Amino acid sequence: MDKADIVEVLEEIAVLLELKGENPFKIRAYQTGARALETMEEDLGELIESGELGSVKGIGSALVDKIETLYETGELEYYTKLRDSVAPGLIEMLDIPGLGGKKVKRLHDELDVDTVEGLKSACEVGKVAALKGFGKKSEEKILSGIENREAYAKRHLWWRAREVAEPILAGLRELPQVERAEVAGSLRRLKETVGDLDFIVASSEPEKVMDWFTSREEVREVTAKGKTKSSVRFESGLQADLRVVPAAQFAFALHHFTGSKDHNVAMRQRALSKGYSLSEWGIKKSEGESESEGVSRSEATTRPGAAERETGPGEGVGITSEKDLFAFLGLPEIPPELREGMGELELEKIPDLVSKDRIRGVFHNHTTASDGRATIEEMAAAAQDLGWDYLGLADHSKASYQANGLDDERVLKQIEEIRAFNESGESPVHVFAGIECDILRDGSLDLEDGTLQALDYTVMSVHSSFSQSEEEMTARVIKAIEHPGTTMLGHPTGRLLLRREPFKINLQKVIDAAIANRVIIEINANPRRLDMDWRLWRRAANKGLMCAINPDAHRTEGLDYFEAGVNVARKGGLSRDQILNCRDVKGVQKWFEERE
Structure with a gap:
């Protein structure tokens, strides 16, 4: 250990x-x-x-x-x-x-x-x-x-679900009977939580694939086993479904079992408007039946014979990928994470979504100075291993006494330690000196103004008095945003996925205040937070809100969480220009200096 x-x-x-x-x-x-x-x-x-x-x-x-x-x-x-x-x-x-x-x-x-x-x-x-x-x-x-x-209990964190899915997908792809294999469903759409896993396989020998899938060591229960569909449950309670289809139907099945119900309805309506009928089995000339209301995934797979139905792609012969399918319907390829039925078919241009390789560093991370489990040197070394140019450290302030929060004197001492580390040339990673400062009940901040000014940046967060009314919490947070020492707002709703509901707060007012005061709102990339929610980001960023992806790492391994934050940014339609982490060291320094 x-x-x-x-x-x-x-x-x-x-x-x-x-x-x-x-x-x-x-x-x-x-x-x-x-x-x-x-x-x-x-x-x-x-x-x-x-x-x-x-x-x-x-x-x-x-x-x-x-x-x-x-x-x-x-x-x-x-x-x-x-x-x-x-x-x-x-x-x-x-x-x-x-x-x-x-x-x-x-x-x-x-x-x-x-x-x-x-x-x-x-x-x-x-x-x-x-x-x-x-x-x-x-x-x-x-x-x-x-x-x-x-x-x-019926949902699972995306991060944990992926850990289960990846070895299964790798194993399926290694089977000689498998021509193509992909994970679908909410995991592929990068939803913050996942109900179950969906695997789609192209094979002409489905029985052997089913035998491999249902006999895996980690399977606790085989809930169904058929010729072309099987379901299993793991010790964690997570269920996984496997569907095997002929190669000609693979693109259609993958698209159908990836998209949300609303996305699939919109796609079927799009097909009907062009005279076609679209389903998980293929696409063909419409025979006049109305599908305007759509068929849900559960209905489509529980109709008599649906799972065993054999039908070719009809007019869609030659469609071998999802890109081909979108093009057939006159659409650009829509990334899986945007397939939520939220107007993605009406986009004039698919945004150039941020990717993991665009991230140059992260902010809001903790060390042993408060409740972290790694030193400045260890965190910087881990950032270097990830290929980053910089790392922001933001330990807790004194009001978070349970996290050994720093008072003003200790903050100033840590600033000196970080400056000395940078000057030593020990690491190519530049460390920014920050703090996660508590927003107190009345909206005042937990540290002196002089201390906040001495830092490179600050992250202001609520850690107490979650039961305040929406009006009180909104006023409290906006007061902190309007403070000249505030650089970023941390985990703005305080939610813990699958455990704690967000506190009541008017985020639209908070977003407007952040834009007006040139304050960044973070995507807290901890898999249990993923806060601010992706549903709010596209509109907010287009209004001028700057984003920072912050893993809120308390140990070196926690820096890897940045990937979950990238997922949220992609689902929110964010490009690199809207994310501070995509700038180099000089670009970040310029942002910090210009907003002062």
């Missing part, structure tokens, strides 16, 4: 001990040890090899053995037994916003609930509201969290 993984284990041990009602000092020892390990700058392997790990303040002798065992073996019997000793339902309760180890233990001890379902029942009859320290509002928040959890 590496240092970051070990920190996570120590943090989870502390929570599990809370659930079991262990001695507070013992709990605090693991919390302190995790923090000490997280923030130390020395190499963990070297400290272990030299026997000096125990000299690190906050890491006692009892923790030394456990950390060394985790580092060397990746396992810890104490942790495994502790986790097994706690009811799984209590651990699941920790996923409900607002519930930590202490609260879950109280709910278990006083109401005898040990499952999410039991907790829901207790809330519905008012038992939780009656508990001292909870009340009606807490009960309502818990119920809302449970309801969201149930709804979200």
Whole structure:
């Protein structure tokens, strides 16, 4: 295990001990040890090899053995037994916003609930509201969290879904029976969350392809297996469907099972206007039937015989790619990420969408100075590995005390460290000195004006008081945007995908204020945030809003999240000119200087 993984284990041990009602000092020892390990700058392997790990303040002798065992073996019997000793339902309760180890233990001890379902029942009859320290509002928040959890259980983060899909797609393409294979559906459209996976294969030997697909080791359940379609479910609950079609139908099937329902309806209407009937099986001269209302994907695949239907592409013979299909209908090729039925067929010109290779660096990243798990040097080295020219570091400010936020003195010290790093010539990556400064409840900022002015740039974010009304939150954020020290607005709705709903805020007013004050709004590329939402970007950018793609990385591996941010930018129709990250170092410096 590496240092970051070990920190996570120590943090989870502390929570599990809370659930079991262990001695507070013992709990605090693991919390302190995790923090000490997280923030130390020395190499963990070297400290272990030299026997000096125990000299690190906050890491006692009892923790030394456990950390060394985790580092060397990746396992810890104490942790495994502790986790097994706690009811799984209590651990699941920790996923409900607002519930930590202490609260879950109280709910278990006083109401005898040990499952999410039991907790829901207790809330519905008012038992939780009656508990001292909870009340009606807490009960309502818990119920809302449970309801969201149930709804979200059917969706999966794009980032995680891709990790499942990529080896399957690679395996399909290696099969000798497979002529062509692609992933379709919402994963291919780069949606922020994915319901299930769709694979489309061209083959004349579908049975062998189905056998390979349904017998994979990671498959927990085969929910359906036919000659040309099979469905499986994985341990995570994610379902995957495989459809095998003749090569002549591949382009049509891929297009159909990629596009949203609204996109497919628009395409069928387009075909009808030209005298053709379009479906997942092909395109042919229309026989006069009306398809203006369209047929949904579920209807198309559940009609008797639909999955086994064999019909040629008719008048579409010669269409071997989606590009051919769009051209046949007099359209430019529409990228998969734009196929949402949001006017993409009416675009006069397909935008030159930003791509990963256009990104020259990123902003809003954390180091061990606050709650990050890598040093300035380590983050810069990771940026260099990605081929970037620069990296922005923006640790938390002091109001985020739980994240070891920096006060004014520590911010100024970090600026000096970053300047010294740049002057040393140690790395070809230029490091910009920034901060993620809390927007306080009244819209004021968490640091002195002089401190903000000393930085290269700032990211202003809301981390507290999420329950404010829409009017209060909007006024709060706009007040921060109007402050001359503000460069960027971070994760503007505070949402956590599949876990926490966005706080109430009028984003149109916020966008207008950002444009008026030349403030950037970020695409927070953390796969759980992807905030600001892609649906808002095309119009906002066309009005003059500048975007920055920020991975909000707390470790070196987190820098890879920038790709998810590029997905959002592409879905939002953004080109390189509308994204600060596509500028070189001098271009970024010029932006920062000119807006002052």
